Structures are given as structure tokens and as C-alpha cells.
Amino acid sequence: MGWFRRKRRSGGAAVVTPRGGRVCDCCNTPMEPGAGYLLATKDVVVSPAYWELNFRATKGLADELRLDTAQLSGLFQDVLRQTAGQHSPWSVCEECSGMFLVDRDSARAHSRAGTAPQGTGRVKPSECAQFAAEGWERIFGSWPASVSRRSPKDICDVCRRSVHEGETTTLVPPDRMAAYRAAGLVGTAAGLPSHPEGHTLCHPCSARLFAGLHRAGGDGGEAGDTGDTAAPAG
Incomplete structure (x- = not known):
């Protein structure tokens, strides 16, 4: 425990x-x-x-x-x-x-x-x-x-979880998100909303993504190494 x-x-x-x-x-x-x-x-x-x-x-x-x-x-x-x-x-x-x-x-x-x-x-x-x-x-x-x-500041495009002020999120460009989904690094049962500027991932989804990238031997040793943007919400 x-x-x-x-x-x-x-x-x-x-x-x-x-x-x-x-x-x-x-x-x-x-x-x-x-x-x-x-x-x-x-x-x-x-x-x-x-x-x-x-x-x-x-x-x-x-x-x-x-x-x-x-x-x-x-x-x-x-x-x-x-x-x-x-x-x-x-x-x-x-x-x-x-x-x-x-x-x-x-x-x-x-x-x-x-x-x-x-x-x-x-x-x-x-x-x-x-x-x-x-x-x-x-x-x-x-x-x-x-x-x-605190009031939610955003919503995760993958798990639809509310994101609150101060929580670290990741903005993933659409082309990278498509590649991550094809590789099984980002899972979502439903289709992603259309965001030309990129998709928002909450802290848990971001952490799972970077861990998956790291285990696969690619980038992701540190949040942001992939070219995706990680920053606190709010």
C-alpha cells in the first residue's frame, strides 16, 4: 500500500x-x-x-x-x-x-x-x-x-480528461500524432478531434507516450525531445 x-x-x-x-x-x-x-x-x-x-x-x-x-x-x-x-x-x-x-x-x-x-x-x-x-x-x-x-483549462484529446491549471500537457502536431497512433504509442477508442495546430495530451497520456518512445529506443528520454511542446496548462 x-x-x-x-x-x-x-x-x-x-x-x-x-x-x-x-x-x-x-x-x-x-x-x-x-x-x-x-x-x-x-x-x-x-x-x-x-x-x-x-x-x-x-x-x-x-x-x-x-x-x-x-x-x-x-x-x-x-x-x-x-x-x-x-x-x-x-x-x-x-x-x-x-x-x-x-x-x-x-x-x-x-x-x-x-x-x-x-x-x-x-x-x-x-x-x-x-x-x-x-x-x-x-x-x-x-x-x-x-x-x-480549479476550473478546467483544457481537455485531453486522447482520453478526454479535463486538464487543470498548472498541469503539464503536451501539444503534438497532427502528423506526429498520426505516426504515434500507427505505432500503438497513443491509444484512443474514438477518432481524434481536428486541430490543425496540434493535439493536447494530459500529463498521464504524455507520460505514457514518452515512456513508450523511450522503451522503443527512439526519442523521449526527456519530455520535449520529440519536437512536441510540453508546458503547464493555464
């Missing part, structure tokens, strides 16, 4: 893995030494997909304990505060790395060398509360009362 595993990380006994490896800080999968990626907290907490994963696991315990509204509100604030307060790098496995928009080559190099990425350290909960609240709403079905909801 993401919340409780992260909570133990700073003070509990180390998790023993084969040959001195680590476990993924997102899914607890054992990792070989130097495998995967090392990410800073600032890169993890702006991922809506990460928060959904975290709260999906948290909901199981919340349902089992039959927490009331006030307790759920406290749980959200605790998870937000503890996650944003992680001061050391996050170990992330290959599968979970597709949730994050980072320089993948650099993150992998840090994992191999055991060095901390630039910007490693705690972040203010207020800097990621919107992303956490969105994940909470998708899993628990309600927006946390402690977070003011």
Missing part, C-alpha cells in the same frame, strides 16, 4: 530484496540493484496517475475500516502531507515509470549510480494538492473539502 509503505520508509526496517536490490516506491515490486529510475518527490507528486494508484490501494483499507466523512478528510490530508514530505529519492520500476514526466535517461543513470536527482527533497503540500485531489475524486468519488477546485 503506497501510503503506509511510504510512511514506514523513513523510520521502519529496510525491506530486504534479493542481492541488495530495492523495491519500487509506487507498487512494492522488488528491483535488482541499479534497476529502474530514481525520481525526486517534486516529479512524483504532480502525476495524477500516481495519486490514483496511491488512493486505489488506500481505499481498500478505508472501506475495511468504514471510515466516516471526517476520517476520510483526515486520511486525505495525512496522505498528502506524508507523500509531499518525502525527502529522499523515489525508486521507480519500469512499469510505474510510465506515470511520470521526467528525463528518463538521467533518472536511470541516477538509479545505476545511486545518486540523488536534482531537486530531491520535500515539497509543499499546497504545490500538489490539486493533483492529489483529482486522484482522490477518481477513486473515492468526491472532491476533498480541504482543497479548492
Whole structure:
């Protein structure tokens, strides 16, 4: 469970893995030494997909304990505060790395060398509360009362998810989008809307695209390397 595993990380006994490896800080999968990626907290907490994963696991315990509204509100604030307060790098496995928009080559190099990425350290909960609240709403079905909801600024052309101010999006030219779809790097059940200037991808869809490109051995080590434009919405 993401919340409780992260909570133990700073003070509990180390998790023993084969040959001195680590476990993924997102899914607890054992990792070989130097495998995967090392990410800073600032890169993890702006991922809506990460928060959904975290709260999906948290909901199981919340349902089992039959927490009331006030307790759920406290749980959200605790998870937000503890996650944003992680001061050391996050170990992330290959599968979970597709949730994050980072320089993948650099993150992998840090994992191999055991060095901390630039910007490693705690972040203010207020800097990621919107992303956490969105994940909470998708899993628990309600927006946390402690977070003011921002109006959507855009919509993802792939998954039709609302994009809020401050979220990193990618603008992909139509010809590149056609190539990505043909290669299976961007999936959508419906046809894409016609946008001559390019298609907007939300953070989760952007992260999956760049991860797919990187795994295929092409560009995509860092958001923007493809010639697509990545920028915060708003």
C-alpha cells in the first residue's frame, strides 16, 4: 500500500530484496540493484496517475475500516502531507515509470549510480494538492473539502480528461500524432478531434507516450525531445 509503505520508509526496517536490490516506491515490486529510475518527490507528486494508484490501494483499507466523512478528510490530508514530505529519492520500476514526466535517461543513470536527482527533497503540500485531489475524486468519488477546485483549462484529446491549471500537457502536431497512433504509442477508442495546430495530451497520456518512445529506443528520454511542446496548462 503506497501510503503506509511510504510512511514506514523513513523510520521502519529496510525491506530486504534479493542481492541488495530495492523495491519500487509506487507498487512494492522488488528491483535488482541499479534497476529502474530514481525520481525526486517534486516529479512524483504532480502525476495524477500516481495519486490514483496511491488512493486505489488506500481505499481498500478505508472501506475495511468504514471510515466516516471526517476520517476520510483526515486520511486525505495525512496522505498528502506524508507523500509531499518525502525527502529522499523515489525508486521507480519500469512499469510505474510510465506515470511520470521526467528525463528518463538521467533518472536511470541516477538509479545505476545511486545518486540523488536534482531537486530531491520535500515539497509543499499546497504545490500538489490539486493533483492529489483529482486522484482522490477518481477513486473515492468526491472532491476533498480541504482543497479548492480549479476550473478546467483544457481537455485531453486522447482520453478526454479535463486538464487543470498548472498541469503539464503536451501539444503534438497532427502528423506526429498520426505516426504515434500507427505505432500503438497513443491509444484512443474514438477518432481524434481536428486541430490543425496540434493535439493536447494530459500529463498521464504524455507520460505514457514518452515512456513508450523511450522503451522503443527512439526519442523521449526527456519530455520535449520529440519536437512536441510540453508546458503547464493555464
